Amino acid sequence: MKRHNGSLELMIMLAIMRLEDAAYGVPISREIEESAGREVAMATVYASLDRLEARGLVKSKLGDPTPERGGRAKRLFTITAAGIREVQEARRALTQLWNRLPQLKGQLS
Amino acid sequence: MISHHPPRLATWILKRLGSTIIEEALIGDLFEAYQTRRSPFWYWRQVGVAIGVGACRDVWHHLPVALGAIVTGLFVAAVPFWWLVNTSAASLSNVPLPAWILTLAAWLVVFGSALLSGWLVSLLFRAHRAAAVLSLAAAIVVAGAIVLPNAADLGPLALGSVLLLDALAAIGGGSLTGVRERTLRG
DSSP states (O other): OOOOOOHHHHHHHHHHHHHGGGOSHHHHHHHHHHHHSSOOOHHHHHHHHHHHHHTTSEEEEEEEEEGGGTSEEEEEEEEOHHHHHHHHHHHHHHHHHHHTSGGGTTOOO | OOOOOOOHHHHHHHHHHOOTTOOHHHHHHHHHHHHHHOOHHHHHHHHHHHHHHHHHHHHHHOHHHHHHHHHHHHHHHHHHHHHIIIIIHHHHTTSOSOHHHHHHHHHHHHHHHHHHHHHHHHHHTGGGHHHHHHHHHHHHHHHHHHHHHHHSOOOHHHHHHHHHHHHHHHHHHHHSSOOOOOOOOO
16 A cells, blocks of 8 residues: 655645755754644654655765764755655545645645 | 764764664764754763664664673673572671661662673673663563562652663663774665
């Protein structure tokens, strides 16, 4: 059976797509905080990223160590083709469900 | 640019109790985010969540490790406690020392054995240290809540404090072993 993404995982994939080459822990969690209006612990973001990577929806590589990070490297994430398909599928399914709600019909752009 | 160092003790604990998902990258992210937030409370909370999330994942993926750690750790912690309650309590009552010294010695045995069991479990289950040590700490709290009310005359507040200190002793013991080698994926 196909495993579906949770809302956090979907938000993370969308944040990675928006951030493009600058997608790592700090800006990803900031994107979620600004969009969803709630803070998500960094470790929770990493746990989701690990799950997404294990499923082949995102991939990661290590950047160079930088002084503002105490000499530690960034782990940069990019979305895979399978990840993009997953996001599109989620959008299609959510839009369809949304449009079936009579009181909200037509309110989605 | 001046770097503001996050609480070093928190980072030290994270490095020692961090599970497989805790990587240098996460510690670097916390360091970077701390430059803008600069709240020690925020940092400690992030570290707590990181250890908790990592340990839950490790326990979930390595249940036999958690069970092995609980059995081993409780056995190590229980032997001195059993000796104290069943063998030495009667003979110690004849020793001409102030009662508070005997009480202190008894509690030292209890906390010392928890510290020892945490250290031993951490050594034996080095690859999944956080899962092993935190499972043991939780088991000590549960076992203590069952055993201690029958062994010592403690009020609810004192019992809670003892259980918390006992769990912290086990976690402290688990933190004493060296920093786990990390492999960064990439």
